[in-house]
Amino acid sequence: MQWNKTLEEIKIYEAGKPIELVVREFGINPADVVKLASNENPNGCSIKVTEAIAKNAHKASLYPDDSFYELKDLLAKKWQVNDNNIIIGCGSDQVLEFVSRALLDETSCVLMSKVTFAMYEVYAKQMGTKIIRTPSYQHKADEFIEAYHKHKPKIVYICTPNNPTGDGIKKVDVLKIINAVDKETMVVVDGAYMEYAGAKDEAYKITPNDILDYENVIYLGTFSKAYGLGGMRVGYGIANEQVISQLLKMRPPFNITTLSLISAIEALKDEEFVQNSIFTHFTELKRYEEFADKNGLKYIESYTNFITYLFDKHDSTKINDELFKNGVIVRNLASYEMNAIRITVGTDKQNSRLFEMLERLL
Amino acid sequence: MQWNKTLEEIKIYEAGKPIELVVREFGINPADVVKLASNENPNGCSIKVTEAIAKNAHKASLYPDDSFYELKDLLAKKWQVNDNNIIIGCGSDQVLEFVSRALLDETSCVLMSKVTFAMYEVYAKQMGTKIIRTPSYQHKADEFIEAYHKHKPKIVYICTPNNPTGDGIKKVDVLKIINAVDKETMVVVDGAYMEYAGAKDEAYKITPNDILDYENVIYLGTFSKAYGLGGMRVGYGIANEQVISQLLKMRPPFNITTLSLISAIEALKDEEFVQNSIFTHFTELKRYEEFADKNGLKYIESYTNFITYLFDKHDSTKINDELFKNGVIVRNLASYEMNAIRITVGTDKQNSRLFEMLERLL
Numbered sequence: 001m002q003w004n005k006t007l008e009e010i011k012i013y014e015a016g017k018p019i020e021l022v023v024r025e026f027g028i029n030p031a032d033v034v035k036l037a038s039n040e041n042p043n044g045c046s047i048k049v050t051e052a053i054a055k056n057a058h059k060a061s062l063y064p065d066d067s068f069y070e071l072k073d074l075l076a077k078k079w080q081v082n083d084n085n086i087i088i089g090c091g092s093d094q095v096l097e098f099v100s101r102a103l104l105d106e107t108s109c110v111l112m113s114k115v116t117f118a119m120y121e122v123y124a125k126q127m128g129t130k131i132i133r134t135p136s137y138q139h140k141a142d143e144f145i146e147a148y149h150k151h152k153p154k155i156v157y158i159c160t161p162n163n164p165t166g167d168g169i170k171k172v173d174v175l176k177i178i179n180a181v182d183k184e185t186m187v188v189v190d191g192a193y194m195e196y197a198g199a200k201d202e203a204y205k206i207t208p209n210d211i212l213d214y215e216n217v218i219y220l221g222t223f224s225k226a227y228g229l230g231g232m233r234v235g236y237g238i239a240n241e242q243v244i245s246q247l248l249k250m251r252p253p254f255n256i257t258t259l260s261l262i263s264a265i266e267a268l269k270d271e272e273f274v275q276n277s278i279f280t281h282f283t284e285l286k287r288y289e290e291f292a293d294k295n296g297l298k299y300i301e302s303y304t305n306f307i308t309y310l311f312d313k314h315d316s317t318k319i320n321d322e323l324f325k326n327g328v329i330v331r332n333l334a335s336y337e338m339n340a341i342r343i344t345v346g347t348d349k350q351n352s353r354l355f356e357m358l359e360r361l362l
Numbered sequence: 363m364q365w366n367k368t369l370e371e372i373k374i375y376e377a378g379k380p381i382e383l384v385v386r387e388f389g390i391n392p393a394d395v396v397k398l399a400s401n402e403n404p405n406g407c408s409i410k411v412t413e414a415i416a417k418n419a420h421k422a423s424l425y426p427d428d429s430f431y432e433l434k435d436l437l438a439k440k441w442q443v444n445d446n447n448i449i450i451g452c453g454s455d456q457v458l459e460f461v462s463r464a465l466l467d468e469t470s471c472v473l474m475s476k477v478t479f480a481m482y483e484v485y486a487k488q489m490g491t492k493i494i495r496t497p498s499y500q501h502k503a504d505e506f507i508e509a510y511h512k513h514k515p516k517i518v519y520i521c522t523p524n525n526p527t528g529d530g531i532k533k534v535d536v537l538k539i540i541n542a543v544d545k546e547t548m549v550v551v552d553g554a555y556m557e558y559a560g561a562k563d564e565a566y567k568i569t570p571n572d573i574l575d576y577e578n579v580i581y582l583g584t585f586s587k588a589y590g591l592g593g594m595r596v597g598y599g600i601a602n603e604q605v606i607s608q609l610l611k612m613r614p615p616f617n618i619t620t621l622s623l624i625s626a627i628e629a630l631k632d633e634e635f636v637q638n639s640i641f642t643h644f645t646e647l648k649r650y651e652e653f654a655d656k657n658g659l660k661y662i663e664s665y666t667n668f669i670t671y672l673f674d675k676h677d678s679t680k681i682n683d684e685l686f687k688n689g690v691i692v693r694n695l696a697s698y699e700m701n702a703i704r705i706t707v708g709t710d711k712q713n714s715r716l717f718e719m720l721e722r723l724l
Contacts, residue, residue, distance in 0.1 A: 001578055002546060003464055003608050010611040020427045038425050050419040053621070057415035060625055061406045061590040062397075065382040090452060093614055101488070102365055119614070126463070126612065184364060216363055228423040231620030246365050249372040250488065252455055252481070257619050258593030259415070263422055 006128035028327040036344040037329040045228030046273035052266040064258040074268045079208045084241045092220040092235025098250040104129040111153035115336045120157045139169035145180045159190045161197045161303035164342045168197045168204040168303035187217045193304035195226035199278045208238035226274045227267040232260040306344045368490035390689040398706040399691040407590030408635035414628040426620040436630045441570045446603045454582040454597025460612040466491040473515035477698045482519045501531035507542045521552040523559045523665035526704045530559045530566040530665035549579045555666035557588035561640045570600035588636045589629040594622040668706045
């Protein structure tokens with residue numbers, strides 16, 4: 001069987017290790033496992049969502065309203081855009097996939113920061129596209145603009161705040177990059193964790209409305225992080241109508257579940273949950289900074305719901321594996337060529353457990 | 363913005379009209395709407411599933427186990443295959459998308475029956491691939507083999523029982539097609555409705571195990587129909603390990619939701635629900651045959667959970683639209699160039715309503 005040539009370069013993506021794996025491999029009681037690896041919301045999700053799921057469980061047999069009428073309507077109101085500026089994805093990941101498949105081929109290249117969200121590369125490689133990276137893991141406007149002029153990429157990915165490092169790029173610098181590229185280059189502003197950055201510092205806050213007038217920019221948002229719906233797989237892209245009408249051609253029907261649709265709608269009706277989550281988060285984040293200072297660890301200042309600890313005297317893989325054996329799951333960044341671990345800021349209790357275990361290893 | 367050339371040929375897929383639309387457009391009470399348009403299971407799903415959803419609603423915030431360990435394990439036992447023979451999709455649709463993207467390009471063509479599942483064409487067109495169709499809407503082995511020799515398609519789609527017509531093709535004829543094509547052609551055996559065909563007539567029953575020894579055949583199954591999980595979006599492909607390992611390269615992480623995973627696992631533990639659904643279905647299907655005979659309507663003998671009425675004196679679009687205005691949603695097949703409507707066999711009460719409304723229009 002002759003498979004498409006692009007498949008030769010693709011490795012199968014391995015997601016963060018699930019709780020079930022630790023339970024299976026080390027026989028640890030599921031209740032004792034602390035998972036701080038996937039940037040889920042440690043507060044769960046709004047009770048309005050869980051109540052709606054329970055109440056509508058019988059709708060599991062029914063396909064969703066594939067127009068996503070009510071969800072788009074609420075999103076449009078929230079962001080002051082129109083329904084036809086919105087595309088819904090199975091996570092914002094899927095919108096990334098649509099963008100990639102609609103624009104890339106084997107002759108194009110894409111530009112991203114040295115260390116950033118893994119799926120940009122995965123989806124580009126599926127199209128046989130070349131990957132260009134800036135020298136720094138931080139998003140530096142000058143580096144992006146220089147690389148843009150040199151390589152003329154078809155897509156520029158700006159992940160702010162950045163995953164898996166946690167740093168952000170100011171709105172003024174994002175606009176500098178956008179204004180430097182011509183209209184044949186699509187700029188993806190991935191705001192999956194934007195709720196956190198925006199709450200921390202107004203200068204880092206970017207909304208879909210900031211980019212709507214550009215004909216070559218798309219903003220990505222998600223319900224997986226601040227809204228606490230990681231397991232429901234709902235994200236969205238917002239852009240001008242021409243961009244959305246092209247991307248809709250790549251969208252399969254019923255790409256989110258009936259209960260995901262209901263969940264996202266309910267989540268948008270409880271912004272208070274999001275604000276409370278963010279408030280609690282920043283209180284707990286402070287403990288991570290204090291722990292690092294106390295133990296002589298370096299860290300990247302976080303604009304999001306996780307923190308990245310940088311090691312010099314220790315080996316991140318060794319620390320990651322020791323934590324794992326003890327039922328504490330974090331994300332080793334060795335595969336990103338960083339001697340670092342990314343830790344989701346959890347609940348008070350989860351964080352205390354992490355500190356206790358990590359302190360033993362330092 | 364220069365979009366990929368293949369997009370020029372793609373129209374946006376329009377799914378069956380949802381209940382919400384009828385409610386919005388005609389102000390009909392949702393409880394009075396009878397939707398027999400999307401081949402959902404009129405019995406809903408197993409109570410084990412709805413209970414598990416309600417109990418696990420709080421897991422909405424947690425990503426699923428992306429290895430799908432437990433689900434694959436249960437499927438492997440059910441079908442007597444190994445875990446590495448299985449790929450999970452967001453509906454079996456998504457597995458079709460993986461196959462298409464892994465094998466097709468602008469130089470290839472694909473072969474399918476004259477009238478068949480719309481997504482084969484949609485996914486092939488996304489790759490810029492040419493569509494070849496057999497002369498008949500029925501799957502006739504000789505027509506497939508003749509067209510195969512003439513066009514040497516990269517993929518042959520066998521949809522059995524066929525959607526949207528409802529007819530089936532015998533296992534012996536499916537194997538005739540498979541044995542006629544060489545190993546550079548992938549044969550997709552789409553068994554989305556196979557539970558119904560297999561229950562009706564053993565000669566039409568094909569299982570994944572029947573095709574596992576072929577290195578160029580994949581069987582598709584779904585939880586959307588007999589298992590009653592249309593809204594949860596879970597399907598699967600089963601093939602030899604080499605095929606699956608290639609397709610996994612196209613699978614995005616977390617492509618089904620946490621509650622979808624839980625639902626599919628629970629659904630597999632209640633085969634009695636499936637058997638009962640199928641039994642009730644065939645009792646109700648008989649009423650559709652009797653109604654047709656009584657009213658001088660032709661129909662295609664159904665091997666699945668819907669029936670296709672063929673018109674000569676009446677216009678399917680007119681009938682479809684009149685039913686729609688009265689809150690009865692069926693599927694008009696005019697866009698398939700058939701003067702026919704496809705009706706999902708519903709509950710006793712839903713079917714009576716359909717008969718009552720339709721009788722007025724004949």
